[in-house]
Structure formats: structure tokens, C-alpha cells
Amino acid sequence: MKIRYALLIIMLLAGIATTKAQTARPVSGIVKDSTGLSVIGATIKLKTGKDSVSTATDANGAFNFNNVQGNTFDLTLTSIGFQPLKRHIILPADVKTVNLGTIVMKFESHMLNGVTITDINPVKLKEDTIEFKADAYKVRDNAPVEDVLKKLPGVDVDKDGNVTAQGKSVTKVRVNGKDFFGGDLKTATKNLPADVVENIQIIDDYGDQANITGLKTGEPEKVLNITIKPSKNYGYFGQASLGDGADAIPQEKDNRYVASATAFSFNGDRQLAFLGNLNNTNTNLFSFGGGGPRGGGPGGPPGGGSSSNTNGITTARSIGLNYRDSWGKHITAYGSYSFSDNTTNTISSTIQNNTSLTNPIVNNVASNQTDEKINHRFNFNIEYKPDTVNYLKFVPSISYAGVKTNQSASSLFMQNDQTVSDYNLLSTLNSSAPNYGANLLYNHRFNRKGRNFSINVSAGSAKLDQTQNPVYSYLVGVANAPVNQLINTNVRTDTVGTSLSYMEPISKHGYLELNYAYHHAYTTSDKETDTLTTLNTRNNYALLSNDYNFTFITNRFGLNYRFIQKKYNYTLGIAAQPSILDGNSLTTGTQTHITTFNIAPTARFIYNFSRSQSLSLNYNGASNQPTYNELQPVVDFSNASYPVQGNANLKPEFNNNFSVKYNQFNFATGNILFTNLSFTQTDNKIVANTISYPKVYTPTPKLAGTILTNYLNADGYYGGNANYVFAKPWEKRKYTLMFNGNIAYNNNISYISNVADDTYAMTTEKNIAKNLVLTQGTKFRVDITDVIDAEASASYSVNHTTNSISQANVNNNFQTINLGINGKNYFFKDYTLSYDYSKVIYEGFTGSTNPNILNVYAERRFLKNNAATIRLSAFDLFNQNTGYTTTSSSSYVTQTQANRLGRYYLLSFTLKLQKFAGKRPSPGDGPPGGGPGGGRFPGGGMGGPPPGGE
Known part of the structure; x- marks a missing residue:
């Protein structure tokens, strides 16, 4: 018994000791x-x-x-x-x-199996990259990448699919670091399915050479990079749509139609993509840019614009093919071909108030213009990596832009409430512009860490052949220029350039870079102007013809020091840039020789507070050469009211660019803050000198009653831009409140000249036009998967201009309020109701209305895996879609109203087929007819070896 008690006491004490x-x-x-x-x-x-x-x-x-x-x-x-x-x-x-x-x-390059993620870190901040995790921004099955972009904070997608990020336009798209369809943005955002995307990156890209060496200077472009999920490496995706409808306006009764096809094939390193589109609903598959000359000069009828212009009614026909594959172990090849045949009819009216010293001048222009545009674009990339230290990239490219324009216009030119001229214009223009180019980049990393050499060589030739026939019928006023001109223009610019960079490590974290760049551009232009009689007999009009050639050469010598630490890095450098501009007019005998010399410091600082917070500062200087129109010395009368004469003695501009960027993401709250500030100051800014001539001007009768534009160099120009985006999500991004604002200020310079009615004496004054554009907006998003995806938005914008030269009876203040709500509601799993309403309130626009725009559709998904969709759409139900825009310069203010596609209905059917796998499918898994063709977008950065020493 005593032994038992003793054992219990011992065990109790041991337990107490263990507890302690x-x-x-x-x-x-x-x-x-x-x-x-x-x-x-x-x-x-x-x-x-x-x-x-x-x-x-x-x-x-x-x-x-x-x-x-x-x-x-x-x-x-x-x-x-x-x-x-x-x-x-x-x-x-x-x-x-x-x-x-x-x-x-340690970093892991592959996704973990067997781990269920309940929430995702949606944002990562890198030195020049903001990365969004696509799965954090849920969209409906089979939705395009564009639907994900619309949910990203700081990213805006307009109704035509153009993308801006942190206040700057996104100019190029890549898929896994490689250009997709030559970088044409909407080819990927509107056609690539969102469910194959792993993440989306917004990149400040400084070019291939900078991405390889790591030393980044100059002004970057905004690039969108889409990374594909490894689980989608093999398989295919295809989609075809057909739609038919009609305008709801009885007097038009135009048929509306759309037909499109998309196919992607992924097979390891090989990837194929096919796109095709045919419609007359203002939907453009590719963005080729202008494709032709701008119309009219200052105050003239608007030119054709780009094929993606929202104004006018466009019939679009386009097709494209993109290819990527690995040719063995060391070569990667990728490229694309794109074609479009678009026809656009634009009806517009413009009020232009021209700045004048004594006599207020107003020009009213009404225009009906049809542009037929044909574009071809081919580009190819070959990257060769024989080993880990050598890299070679060769990029040939070919493009062609052809434009046929027919325009009828009327112009009423008023001065002091009296008619100077009133005429009708019939004009035809045919132009073709083939372009050829090639670029070669070679990089070698030496055995010593950080020692690196790269060279980039480029060459190209751009040509423009154009025939223009403006015919003027004067109702009031005397014809100053020939009423029937035949203008043949042949312009060709040949360029060649090279840049070299050698980097040498001088300490554990410090690197010294020597660089040199050479650029040579030679332009020849032969412009022959004839007059036509009523019998269409040609008479040479030598005074308006012009044969002018010029050469622009720059050399740039630079020295940079780069210091790299884990949390921060900086670059300090200086460059010397001499330039030579030689011009020769065979018509007038004018010869010019202009030399300039500029010193350009370089500074760049990056500080990474953490993975969610970064600060960058950047400064660079660069010259900008005058254009052909700014240099050629013969008066161009293709627009009778606004002739243009260049100045062969112009100096190149030199821009000093500053920028500051701060980004922050709070992991705990999900709050996101993006801010950008930029400032540009320009030496020898090329500015307009507008000269107003009286109705009678005997020294040069053809200038009577016109506003002549020529060009001068001036100092005093500067401009700044600041924007911010703040987003606050909650409930795992089911709800998001966003604020965004932008302010832009420009101190524009011009010269205003008036010729007196009696003595013909010319008076010239310098005009400073201070332009302020201020915009503040807010958005509220609701994202509940398979229930609702909606957004309400409001913005207020002010455009205000003040001139140092007093402008009587000229409105320089414009205000715009935009209100909108758009979204999709999902019912019974497979039904969708979509709505997009916007209200625009204009203040200060002459004759403007405040349109209500409402687009709606109802759709039903069916078949296995929701492969088929039928949709009934109604566009612009209130039939009020009219565009009003304003532009301000230091010499004029314009207001433009243009037609846009009005109310119509469309019934469409879409069929989608897809199958993906993370590894090569076994036989029988692929599509009928022999397995999956195509290839994946192989992962990888920007192409090329990593920077030396990093």
C-alpha cells in the first residue's frame, strides 16, 4: 500500500515537472x-x-x-x-x-499538385513590370482576355478594345514574351480565351537590347505580355461566329452582318493561330495605323485616320496567321502575316477658331469622305542561342498601305463676320506606301561575370507614291490657287543605324558601360503639280512643284555607370550627340547645312521597398528631326485655305524627359496604388507660324484670303502629366472601388502673323497657349461568379486653354461628364443578360447634344461544355450615337462632330471547341484527322539571355 502511494506521488511530481x-x-x-x-x-x-x-x-x-x-x-x-x-x-x-x-x-517554376488555393495574391510588382494573376479576376467560361483586362486596376479598355495602363496607351502585345501578330494588341485581347491565361503583365519596355544588357535608358513603351498556363501546353481552341441583322432607322434599311473565325493550336514548342473577320459593324481585327496622309492641314477636312477609328461606318474584311516553333534545340522562330481591306464613310462638321492678332477668323467645314484602305503586314523573328553566352536575333519585316479617298466638302471662311471665301471641294487621292526593314541583334556574355557586348544593326526603306486631284468651286471669293490641280508625289526615306554597348564590371555591384549609336536617314521627294483645264488638259504649274532632298545624321557617344543591389539599383551617365541636317531643293536652288551639338545626361533609380512597393525615377534626353513637310520650302496648295510651306533652316528638337513612378500593393487589405508623373522640356521646339493674308494681296495673289502655315524653332515649350489609380477591393475582390485621376498641362508656343489690308506690312507676335486637361473618375465593380459582373462609373473632364494673344468670341473651355453602367447578369446557369449604358454631357461645344447610348444583349449557352451560344443584340437603342471632340493648339481651337454607327439589331450564333492538356495527349485525344496540330507558347522572359552580371 505504501509502495502504491509512493508511486502515485512520484508520477504526480513528474507530471508537474513535465507541465512546467x-x-x-x-x-x-x-x-x-x-x-x-x-x-x-x-x-x-x-x-x-x-x-x-x-x-x-x-x-x-x-x-x-x-x-x-x-x-x-x-x-x-x-x-x-x-x-x-x-x-x-x-x-x-x-x-x-x-x-x-x-x-x-527557393523559387519554384512549376505549380504544386494537390494544393487547393482559396485565394490568390493578385498583384506582383517588379522593376518595370506589374503582374496580375488572371485567376484572381474571375470571368465567365469561354470569355476573351479582354474581359479580364477590364477588371484590372489601372487598366482601361474602351469600347473599341484600345487599352491604356496607368494613363499610357498600350502599344504592343506579346504571348509568353514573344510578339503576337506583330504586337497587334486586339488580336490577342479579343480572341485569346481567358481560361488559358496564367498571368497578365504590364511592362515598361525599353527594347530588346536593353532587355538583354539590363541597362535601360530612353522612353519606354507600354507592352502587354500574356503568359499561358503550363496546363494548356497541348491542345486546340476554335471559335466561329455568324450574325445577321438590320438598322432600325427606316430611311437607311442597311443590313448588318458579322462573320468571324478564330483557331489556336498548341503542341509543345509549336503554336499556330488563325484569325478571320468580315463585318460592317465597325469591328476591326487589326490596327495598322494611318495607312495614308493626314487630310487637309490645319483646319482642313479630317483625314481617313486609322482603320480602328470609331467615327464613320466601316466595312471590315481581314485575315491573319501567326506562327511560332523551335527549329531544333537552338533556334526559335515566330512571325505573322496580317491583311485587311476596309472601307470607311465619315460625315463630319468642323468649326475652327484661328488665333489672330486683330481679325477673328472662323472656318466652318462640312465633309463627306470615303476611304478604301488595303493593308498587308509581314514580320518574322529568328532567335539563335547556340550556347549560354551567345544570342542572335534577326527580324525582317514588310508592310504595305494603300488608300483610295473620295471626298466632297464645303468650306466657309469668315473674318470679322464677313465672308472671305466660300467654296465646294471634290477631291480624290490614291496612295501606296510599301515599307521594308530588317534588324539584327547580337549579344555575347564573357566568362567574367558582368562583362557583356552587344550590337544592334537596322536598315529600312519607306516609300510613298501618291496622286491627288483637288477641284475647287468658288461661290464667294476669288480663287487663289488653281481650281483643278493634279499633284503627284513620290517620297522615299532610306535609313540605316547601329548601336553598340560594352559593359565591364568594376566592382562587386558596379558596372561601367560604353555605348555608341549612329543613325542616317536620307529622304528624297519629287512633287509635281499640274493644272487641268476644263478639257482635262495638263499644264505644268512649276511654282507649286517641288523636288527636295534632305539627310539627317546623328552620332551618340555615351558612358554609363550602373550599380545593382538587391533592393535598389541606379544608372548615371552622360552622352554627347552631334547631328547634321543637309537639305537641297532642286526646284528653288535652296541648300542648307545645319549642325547641332547636345549633351544629354542620363539618370535612372529603382528602389524596391518590397515585392509590393517600388519607386522609380528616370531622366533622358533625345533629339527629334524635322519632318519632310516641315522642311520643304515650296508652298503646298492641296488645301486652298490652309497652304503649308516648310522651313529648310529648321534645327532638330531636343527633348529633356523626366518621369517618376510609385506603385504599392497592400497584401493584407488588397489596396492598390499606382502613380505616374512625367515632364518634358524641349529646346528648339518646332512650332507653327500662321500668317493671315487679306482678301486682296497683290504681291502674291495666290496667298490672298488664306492662312499660311510655316515653321520656326522656338524655346519655352514644356508639358507635364500626372495620373493616379487607387483600388480598394473587399470580400476577395467581389467588390472593388476605384478612383483614377489625370492632369495634363502644356505650355505651347506658336507665332501669329497678320498682313495688313492696305500697306501689306506683316506683324508677328509670339503666342503662348497654356492648355490644361483635368479628369477625375470613379468606378465601383461587383464580381460574383456566375451571378453578376457589373460596373458603375462616372468621370468629369475639363479642357481649358488660355492664349497670351487675346481671342475674342472664341470658346476655349470645354467640359465633359461621362456616366455609365455596364454589366452582365447570369440566370439559370446558362442565360446571360448584358447591358452597357452611357450618358455624355457636353459643355462648351457648339450645337452639341447629350447622347444616351444603350447596348444590350441576351444570350443562351447550350450543347456539351457550353460549346454553342445564341445571342440577340441591340445597339444604340436611343439612336443618339454622335461623336464630339475638341483639339487645341497654340494657333487654333477646333470642334468636330462626326457620324457613328447608329441603332441596329443583330442575331448571332457562336460555336466554340477546345481541348487542352498539360502534357502531350495520347493517341485519340486530339481533334479528328490526326492529333493536335500547333504548339504551346513556351514559357520564358523577353527573349535572349539574361543580362550579363545579373
Whole structure:
């Protein structure tokens, strides 16, 4: 008995001792990646015996557990993009507080299997890249990438599919780091299915050479890079749509139709894409740019614009093919061919108030213009990597733009409320512009870390052959220029250039770069102007003909120092840039020789506070050569009211560009803040000098009653732009509130000249036009998967201009309010109701209305995997779609009203087929007729080896 009691007492004391030994204690630590940056949102699981508890790292990568009992426990760390890490911890019994210090996680290039992600870190900030995780922004099955873009904070997609990011236009698209359809944006955003996308990157791209060397200077362009999920490496996607409808306006009764086809094929390294489109609903598959000359000069009838212009009614016919594959182990090839045949009819009216010293001048222009545009574009890329130190890229390209324009217009020219001239214009224009080019880039990394050499060579030839026949019928006023001209213009510009860069490490973190760039451009232009009689007999009009050639040569010598640390890096440099401009007019005998010399510092600083916070500052200087129209010395009368004469003695401009960018993402709250600030100051700015001539001008009768534009160099120009985007999501981005604002200010310079009615004496004054554009907007989004996807928005914009030369009876203040709501509601799983309403309120526009635009559609999905969709659409139900725009310069203010596609209905049917796999499908898995053709978009950065020394 005594022995039993003794044993119980011993066991009780042992239990008390054990309990004291397992006194609870706090355990903490910090998780970082191999570069030293904090890993935010990593899951930390602590297990003691059969008990476990989990937490996540905060914005600094820190974690903390309270009341941890026991001397031993297991710690498991997991995070997307990192290899899982497990540690077994043994602690001394007398330790009261445990700090595990820094735990380093290694990057993982493959997705983890068997892990269910309940929420996703939606944003990553890198030096020049903002990366959005596509799965964090849910969209409906089979939706295009464009639907994801519309949900990204700081990214705007307009009704025509044009994309802006952080206030700047996105100019190019890539898929897994390679240009897609030559970088044509909408080919990917409107056609690539969203469910194959892993992430979307917005990149400030400084060019291939900068991406390889790591040394980035100059002004970047905004590039959209779409990364494909590894699970979609093999398979195919195809979609075809047919639609038919009609205008609801009885007097028009035009038939509306659309037919499109899209096919993507993925097979490892090989990828094929086919796009085709035929419609008369203002939907453009490709954006080729202008494709022809701008119409009219200042105040003239508007030119054809680009094929994606929202004004006018467009019939579009286009087709394209994109290819990518690996030719063996060392060669990657990719390229595309695109073709379009578009016809656009634009009806517009323009009011132009011209700046004048004494006599207010107003020009009213009404125009009906039809443009027929044919575009071809072919580009190809061959990347050769024989080993890890050498890289070669060859890029040939060919393009062709042809335009046929027929225009009828009327022009009423008023001065002091008196008619100077009133005429009708009939004009035809035919032009063809073939372009050829090639670029070769070679890079070599030496054995010593950081030592690197690269050379880039480019050459190209651009040609324009144009025939124009403007015919004027004067109702009031005397014809100053020939009423029937035949103008034949042949312009050709040949360019060649090269840039070299050599980088040498001079310390553990410091690198010295020597660079040199050479550019040579030679332009020849032969412009022959004849007059035609009523019998269409040609008479040479030598005074308006012109044969002018000019050469522009620049050399740039630079020295840069780059310092790289984990959290920050900076570049400091200086460049000397001499330039030569030689001009020769065979018509007038004018010869010019202009030399300039500029010193351009370079500064760039990047500081990465963490993976979610970064700051960058940038400065660069660059010259800008005059254009042919600004140099050629013979008066161009293709627009009778606004003749143009160049100045052969112009100097090149030199731009000093500054920018600051700050980005922040809060992992805990999901709040996102993007800010950008830019400023440009220009030396020798090329500005307009507008000269108003009286109705009677005997020294040069053909200038009577016109406003002649010529060009001068001037100092004093500067401009700045600032914008911000703030987004606050909650409930895992089911609800998001966004604020965005932009302010732009330009101090424009021009010269205004008047010729007196009696003495013909000319008076010239410098005009400073201060233009302020201020916009503030807000959006509220609701995203509940398979229930609702909607957005309400409002914005207010002010466009205000003040001139140092007083402008009586000229409205320089315009205000616009935009209100809108758009969204999709989902019913009974397979039914969708979509609506898009916008209200625009114009203030200051002469004769403007405040249109209500409402587009709706109802659709039904059916067949297996929702492969088929039938949709009934109604566009512009209130039939009020009219565009009003204003432009301001230092010499005029214009208001333009143009027609746009009005109310119509469309019934369409869409069929989609797709099958993807993360590995090569077994026989029989592919589409009928022999397995999956095509290829995946192989992962990888921007193409080319990593920067030397990094």
C-alpha cells in the first residue's frame, strides 16, 4: 500500500515537472526569398504531436505563433511560386522566447499538385513590370482576355478594345514574351480565351537590347505580355461566329452582318493561330495605323485616320496567321502575316477658331469622305542561342498601305463676320506606301561575370507614291490657287543605324558601360503639280512643284555607370550627340547645312521597398528631326485655305524627359496604388507660324484670303502629366472601388502673323497657349461568379486653354461628364443578360447634344461544355450615337462632330471547341484527322539571355 502511494506521488511530481517544462512560449520568424525580398502571404503550419496551427506572413514577411508548447515541433512553409519547405525544430527546455530568424524559400517554376488555393495574391510588382494573376479576376467560361483586362486596376479598355495602363496607351502585345501578330494588341485581347491565361503583365519596355544588357535608358513603351498556363501546353481552341441583322432607322434599311473565325493550336514548342473577320459593324481585327496622309492641314477636312477609328461606318474584311516553333534545340522562330481591306464613310462638321492678332477668323467645314484602305503586314523573328553566352536575333519585316479617298466638302471662311471665301471641294487621292526593314541583334556574355557586348544593326526603306486631284468651286471669293490641280508625289526615306554597348564590371555591384549609336536617314521627294483645264488638259504649274532632298545624321557617344543591389539599383551617365541636317531643293536652288551639338545626361533609380512597393525615377534626353513637310520650302496648295510651306533652316528638337513612378500593393487589405508623373522640356521646339493674308494681296495673289502655315524653332515649350489609380477591393475582390485621376498641362508656343489690308506690312507676335486637361473618375465593380459582373462609373473632364494673344468670341473651355453602367447578369446557369449604358454631357461645344447610348444583349449557352451560344443584340437603342471632340493648339481651337454607327439589331450564333492538356495527349485525344496540330507558347522572359552580371 505504501509502495502504491509512493508511486502515485512520484508520477504526480513528474507530471508537474513535465507541465512546467512545456510552458507555452511565442515562436516568430521572417520568410524571405533567395534575393532577400520578403515573401508575403506564405502559409506557415506548426505541428506539435497531433495538434497543428497555421498562420500567414505579413507585409514584411514576418510570422508569429503564441502559446507554443513542447520542446519539438515541425514547421511547414508553402507559397505560390516557391518550393515547399519543412523544418524539424528542437528547443532547449529553458527557452522562453523563440526567434527562428530568417528562413529562405527557393523559387519554384512549376505549380504544386494537390494544393487547393482559396485565394490568390493578385498583384506582383517588379522593376518595370506589374503582374496580375488572371485567376484572381474571375470571368465567365469561354470569355476573351479582354474581359479580364477590364477588371484590372489601372487598366482601361474602351469600347473599341484600345487599352491604356496607368494613363499610357498600350502599344504592343506579346504571348509568353514573344510578339503576337506583330504586337497587334486586339488580336490577342479579343480572341485569346481567358481560361488559358496564367498571368497578365504590364511592362515598361525599353527594347530588346536593353532587355538583354539590363541597362535601360530612353522612353519606354507600354507592352502587354500574356503568359499561358503550363496546363494548356497541348491542345486546340476554335471559335466561329455568324450574325445577321438590320438598322432600325427606316430611311437607311442597311443590313448588318458579322462573320468571324478564330483557331489556336498548341503542341509543345509549336503554336499556330488563325484569325478571320468580315463585318460592317465597325469591328476591326487589326490596327495598322494611318495607312495614308493626314487630310487637309490645319483646319482642313479630317483625314481617313486609322482603320480602328470609331467615327464613320466601316466595312471590315481581314485575315491573319501567326506562327511560332523551335527549329531544333537552338533556334526559335515566330512571325505573322496580317491583311485587311476596309472601307470607311465619315460625315463630319468642323468649326475652327484661328488665333489672330486683330481679325477673328472662323472656318466652318462640312465633309463627306470615303476611304478604301488595303493593308498587308509581314514580320518574322529568328532567335539563335547556340550556347549560354551567345544570342542572335534577326527580324525582317514588310508592310504595305494603300488608300483610295473620295471626298466632297464645303468650306466657309469668315473674318470679322464677313465672308472671305466660300467654296465646294471634290477631291480624290490614291496612295501606296510599301515599307521594308530588317534588324539584327547580337549579344555575347564573357566568362567574367558582368562583362557583356552587344550590337544592334537596322536598315529600312519607306516609300510613298501618291496622286491627288483637288477641284475647287468658288461661290464667294476669288480663287487663289488653281481650281483643278493634279499633284503627284513620290517620297522615299532610306535609313540605316547601329548601336553598340560594352559593359565591364568594376566592382562587386558596379558596372561601367560604353555605348555608341549612329543613325542616317536620307529622304528624297519629287512633287509635281499640274493644272487641268476644263478639257482635262495638263499644264505644268512649276511654282507649286517641288523636288527636295534632305539627310539627317546623328552620332551618340555615351558612358554609363550602373550599380545593382538587391533592393535598389541606379544608372548615371552622360552622352554627347552631334547631328547634321543637309537639305537641297532642286526646284528653288535652296541648300542648307545645319549642325547641332547636345549633351544629354542620363539618370535612372529603382528602389524596391518590397515585392509590393517600388519607386522609380528616370531622366533622358533625345533629339527629334524635322519632318519632310516641315522642311520643304515650296508652298503646298492641296488645301486652298490652309497652304503649308516648310522651313529648310529648321534645327532638330531636343527633348529633356523626366518621369517618376510609385506603385504599392497592400497584401493584407488588397489596396492598390499606382502613380505616374512625367515632364518634358524641349529646346528648339518646332512650332507653327500662321500668317493671315487679306482678301486682296497683290504681291502674291495666290496667298490672298488664306492662312499660311510655316515653321520656326522656338524655346519655352514644356508639358507635364500626372495620373493616379487607387483600388480598394473587399470580400476577395467581389467588390472593388476605384478612383483614377489625370492632369495634363502644356505650355505651347506658336507665332501669329497678320498682313495688313492696305500697306501689306506683316506683324508677328509670339503666342503662348497654356492648355490644361483635368479628369477625375470613379468606378465601383461587383464580381460574383456566375451571378453578376457589373460596373458603375462616372468621370468629369475639363479642357481649358488660355492664349497670351487675346481671342475674342472664341470658346476655349470645354467640359465633359461621362456616366455609365455596364454589366452582365447570369440566370439559370446558362442565360446571360448584358447591358452597357452611357450618358455624355457636353459643355462648351457648339450645337452639341447629350447622347444616351444603350447596348444590350441576351444570350443562351447550350450543347456539351457550353460549346454553342445564341445571342440577340441591340445597339444604340436611343439612336443618339454622335461623336464630339475638341483639339487645341497654340494657333487654333477646333470642334468636330462626326457620324457613328447608329441603332441596329443583330442575331448571332457562336460555336466554340477546345481541348487542352498539360502534357502531350495520347493517341485519340486530339481533334479528328490526326492529333493536335500547333504548339504551346513556351514559357520564358523577353527573349535572349539574361543580362550579363545579373
